[in-house]
Amino acid sequence: MGNNGSLTAGVAFSTNTPNNQGCSLSFNGSGSVTFAAPPTAATTNVTITAWVYLSSVSLRGAFVHNGSLVGGGDGFALGVGGTNFDTYGNHLILLGDAVAWRDSGANIGIGWHHVAITKDASTWQFYLDGSIVGAKASLTPLVPTGGAALGMDTATYPRNFTGNLDDVRIYNRTLLSKDIHQMYVQGLSQHVATR
DSSP, X not given: OOSOOEEOTTEEEEOOSGGGOSOEEEEESSOOEEESSOSOOOSSSEEEEEEEEESOXXXXXXXXXXXXXXXXXXXXXXXXXXXSTTSOBXXXXXXXXXXXXXXXXXXXXXXXXXXXXXXXXXXXXXXXXXXXXXXXXXXXXXXXXXXXXXXXXXXXXXXXXXXXXXXXXXXXXXXXXXXXXXXXXXXXXXXXXXX
């Protein structure tokens, strides 16, 4: 994310990375990394990408939230769940526009996977391992304010994640499909995705 964050209890650096290169952040379901300001205040032309490690097909929680950490409903978040971050499942899920959920319908799987969402003027697109796996009509989030987090949604509704995160990026532009695919391919030397 290019910003300095604060780790809480329940987050640790981990050698659980494919090929034992570098480190990832391990979340035990109660911790998070918080940032004082959101990386972007954009509500259109945005992209979030991350490498995620899931140990189960029955998880829930936010990978990354860009917006208020006190539960104001602004910004947007990407995570895992059934039909939202509150239900257990393995789908790639988007939260935005106060509390409007968008379920990609795509199972992430177990192990390391590259996930991404992009938003242009009209559509959110979901990506898994470099390929588009879903598109949803645009919901425009409220302008992100007051912070960002990894491993949780907000302090009011934590929706903490259990698993590992690595190389989380938030862009204030819509990456093209070929850019996301290239990011996935380049990351394979360090992150071996399994299904």
